[in-house]
Amino acid sequence: MNVIEDVQQHWQTQVIEAFTQVVKAPYGELLSIGRLSHTINDPLTLQLMVEHLSQTPQGRQAFQERPHLGEVKLQQLHQLPKNTLGYLYADHLIRNEFTPIPAYHEDNDYSFLSAHISETHDIWHVVTGCDTTKAGEIELAAFYAAQLSASRFWLAMLSKNLLKTAVEDIELCELHLDALSRGWLKGKEAKPLFGLQWNTLWETPLENLRTQLNLAL
């Protein structure tokens, strides 16, 4: 075995180890998910994703300008008309007792990619209409896999969800595979969500946004 194969083998072993930890953890347990993300998103993987996402003008611009959500004033957004993205996003967070995911300092394309995906995750939930049930998370994971392309992390998350369904929730098999297929097809049909400057869209009615993004449900 040569050095490159050896490194590859070592990485694969670490990924499989991190993967089994996520399988054994309860759904949404962030520590093990963070470890999997950190392990699987090696520089080459991130580079592939940056290259893919830079193929559209919107993606290229995002890597140049690195848009931030900025501070999210939940109560203020919750005063907007009830059909707007801002209201529905705030309402989604409040109902689920979530807080906005804080933005990190980004000094390169890779850290921007991670930070942008994290801080916009709940916006993607709202815009795609995926709820926070297991099936909703699976649908959104498949949507990410389609939109980010070549995303080892989201593929591994889908794999994890199918294995957990097999060993823990076999009665949800149909619901989960329906969700996976729907999310994948929706993600391929929709316009790219990555790189949108979401904080300029708070006052836009969600239905208009969905129509613009080919996401009409």
Next chain:
Amino acid sequence: MNVIEDVQQHWQTQVIEAFTQVVKAPYGELLSIGRLSHTINDPLTLQLMVEHLSQTPQGRQAFQERPHLGEVKLQQLHQLPKNTLGYLYADHLIRNEFTPIPAYHEDNDYSFLSAHISETHDIWHVVTGCDTTKAGEIELAAFYAAQLSASRFWLAMLSKNLLKTAVEDIELCELHLDALSRGWLKGKEAKPLFGLQWNTLWETPLENLRTQLNLAL
């Protein structure tokens, strides 16, 4: 932890161990796949599948009569007209240098279920139009998941294929998720394949069979 939880936990640990062996093995490595199948198909799982499959008259009849493929005379089938199931099945085996999977002695519903699925696997390949590439196997695995319902084994195989795609073949991500979605939707739309007495259908043109089974491609 009570005794039932303890047994459940032990089973899950064994399944995850068997799963990681299949992930680490090359595609189609039968020893590790057999071990996963043996581990994940515990009596309760098999009982669930037997119950599900017995909901149709065809399935019920299959468990009563336990149809066998019987001896498959490849060269003889290969003399049939080129549009028949028999010719196309023999041709599929010959081209892939496969031999028919021998039938085992079945003395109960569970062993019949396993034997029937094994010995008809390549017929399902031909009838569904799934080839033997990685994508073809994924499409067929999703088709099985839809048709057999509550199949922990096929869900685990899908999970395995997505994880292998993530760590070994990320450039095949789109092809593989397309295949999974297609197989799942096709399996839900098609009439049940389980329990058909395939050896009475060798002379039937494949296209007619596909039409009867809602499998027109």
